[in-house]
Amino acid sequence: MATLDELHVRPGSRGQRHGHALPEAACRLARERGAGSLKTTVDGADVDARRFYEAHGFTNVEPGAPEPMFYYYRDLD
DSSP states (O other), X not given: OEEOOOOOOOGGGXXXXXXXXXXXXXXXXXXXXXXXXXXXXXXXXXXHHHHHHHHTXXXXXXXXXXXXXXEEEEEOO
């Protein structure tokens, strides 16, 4: 598993789709380096970040788990 520590887009540049290529690039790099998944942490109150990661295929609920986790992950297969 690889970890995406920080991903930010300047506030004045948000909403213009500049950040959409970044998760794909991070996943590609992690996969090339042998990782099977990529995780990142998101503050629970940061609804925009949660929506962003979910829109890019990340989830915060492991299969079979009853409750969400405190981080998001994406399988890279």
